[in-house]
Amino acid sequence: MRGRSAGIFGAAVVGVTAVGLGVLSALGVLDRAAVERPGAQATVTPVPASPSTVSSSPAAVPVPTASPTPRTTATPTGRTTATTRATPKISVRPPLRYVFPVQGCPASASQAHHDYPAADIFTRVGCRFVAPVDGRVDEVIRVDRWSPKTNVAADRGGLAVSIVGRDGVRYYGSHLSAITAGIRPGLAVRAGQPLGLTGRTGSARSTPAHLHFGISWPTPAGRWWIRRGIVPPQRFLAGLKTGNPSSPAAMVERAKTAYGVDRGCRAYC
Numbered sequence: 286m287r288g289r290s291a292g293i294f295g296a297a298v299v300g301v302t303a304v305g306l307g308v309l310s311a312l313g314v315l316d317r318a319a320v321e322r323p324g325a326q327a328t329v330t331p332v333p334a335s336p337s338t339v340s341s342s343p344a345a346v347p348v349p350t351a352s353p354t355p356r357t358t359a360t361p362t363g364r365t366t367a368t369t370r371a372t373p374k375i376s377v378r379p380p381l382r383y384v385f386p387v388q389g390c391p392a393s394a395s396q397a398h399h400d401y402p403a404a405d406i407f408t409r410v411g412c413r414f415v416a417p418v419d420g421r422v423d424e425v426i427r428v429d430r431w432s433p434k435t436n437v438a439a440d441r442g443g444l445a446v447s448i449v450g451r452d453g454v455r456y457y458g459s460h461l462s463a464i465t466a467g468i469r470p471g472l473a474v475r476a477g478q479p480l481g482l483t484g485r486t487g488s489a490r491s492t493p494a495h496l497h498f499g500i501s502w503p504t505p506a507g508r509w510w511i512r513r514g515i516v517p518p519q520r521f522l523a524g525l526k527t528g529n530p531s532s533p534a535a536m537v538e539r540a541k542t543a544y545g546v547d548r549g550c551r552a553y554c
């Protein structure tokens with residue numbers, strides 16, 4: 286997000302940020318060694334999610350598929366024997382669990398977004414951006430290429446991570462100050478697993494710190510005009526705050542159908 290609220294919050298946020306980082310460091314919440322920063326070497330220390338997580342509705346619980354049924358087979362001699370597979374493999378996937386994407390700090394999501402559907406989740410610099418659901422890392426942008434002179438749309442997010450959840454939905458967070466070490470495309474992640482730290486990279490350089498949060502359907506890499514957000518995430522985020530989350534999967538599916546053929550950026554390009 287850029288613009289209007291910068292003047293209102295800018296000075297306050299800078300002050301809070303400095304104090305906030307100090308407090309977080311003292312509490313051990315913000316481990317500077319646990320994240321990678323551009324141009325610096327760092328090591329991994331994933332931080333567990335806070336307990337403020339919630340479960341999805343029973344409708345989202347997958348049903349086990351395999352069942353060890355004894356089979357009866359006839360041998361060539363005419364005798365009948367019962368055989369049971371020695372170690373049947375039953376894959377029971379845990380129920381989907383959704384987690385608010387900003388952890389460790391107060392955070393408040395905007396009710397609207399300029400130009401296209403998304404949410405700006407206002408918070409401090411250095412708060413954990415976590416996977417909202419189990420899934421796999423989709424794209425990771427580790428270098429902030431944005432310049433206010435050119436304002437290239439593809440670069441506005443600065444440092445960013447997207448994941449594709451087990452629910453088939455892509456979740457995107459940008460303007461990060463750091464990416465968690467080891468986070469790379471294809472990596473399996475669990476709900477609540479840290480992906481990075483909130484910040485002010487990209488076009489958030491002159492705005493209050495926030496996580497730009499977008500929900501969309503998966504696409505091939507680089508389609509930033511979809512990745513940045515297609516479906517309003519406000520209801521999903523509000524559900525997480527009140528402990529009554531609902532999956533955005535159906536809404537994303539409907540939006541994908543309505544969107545039609547993708548011929549590139551349509552707004553704020």
Ligand SMILES: [Zn+2]
Pocket residue numbers: 286398403404405497498
């Ligand atoms: Zn935004």
